Amino acid sequence: MHDLIESLRQENPDKRLSTLKKILQDKKIRVSHQRLLILDYLITHPIHPTAEKIFKDLKSKDPVISQATVYNSLNLFVNHKLVKELDFNMVSKRYEFKRPSHGHFICESCGKIKDLEILDMQKPDILKDYTIDTIEVIYRGLCPDCKE
Ligand SMILES: [Zn+2]
Ligand SMILES: [Zn+2]
Incomplete structure (x- = not known):
């Protein structure tokens, strides 16, 4: 980014x-x-x-x-x-x-939040007549440190 x-x-x-x-x-x-x-x-x-x-x-x-x-x-x-x-x-x-649109990974254990670039944030067909202001992508799980 x-x-x-x-x-x-x-x-x-x-x-x-x-x-x-x-x-x-x-x-x-x-x-x-x-x-x-x-x-x-x-x-x-x-x-x-x-x-x-x-x-x-x-x-x-x-x-x-x-x-x-x-x-x-x-x-x-x-x-x-x-x-x-x-x-x-x-x-x-x-x-x-503020930075360009991006997604986030959130570690459920330590709460660490990481930015991730999402290349393909396209509007789904079903929303073609809608105005979209923001798209939010959040992945949740465990970071490598907490997985151990
Ligand atoms: Zn963690
Ligand atoms: Zn961010």
């Missing part, structure tokens, strides 16, 4: 922050240090974290960040389609930086 997130992840941190700043400005979202931190976290941690996990991990880098800031920023990003909110019927919602 060659998309924005891949190229951003390979950039050096300063360059990445300036690109993220520009992305926020283009969307007319006020830039703040904490908003940048949250976006940067999502890009460098493609693990579909919960809001709680983001907060916990960022708190060690920026002790003044609050849980409300994390929640509010995530909602703002979701509304501007920068971030996708994923509901996998787990205890908490998951978040990821």
Whole structure:
């Protein structure tokens, strides 16, 4: 999957922050240090974290960040389609930086979530007169670590 997130992840941190700043400005979202931190976290941690996990991990880098800031920023990003909110019927919602359509594998044992590219997400004939916004593909099972 060659998309924005891949190229951003390979950039050096300063360059990445300036690109993220520009992305926020283009969307007319006020830039703040904490908003940048949250976006940067999502890009460098493609693990579909919960809001709680983001907060916990960022708190060690920026002790003044609050849980409300994390929640509010995530909602703002979701509304501007920068971030996708994923509901996998787990205890908490998951978040990821928006990327092209892809499926997910979820390990039923450890909860690890992996992106997978689905090449053939075609609309079935029976839906030809319908407008489809999203297709969700979720595989559930055991990851190699948990299978052992
Ligand atoms: Zn597992
Ligand atoms: Zn994903």
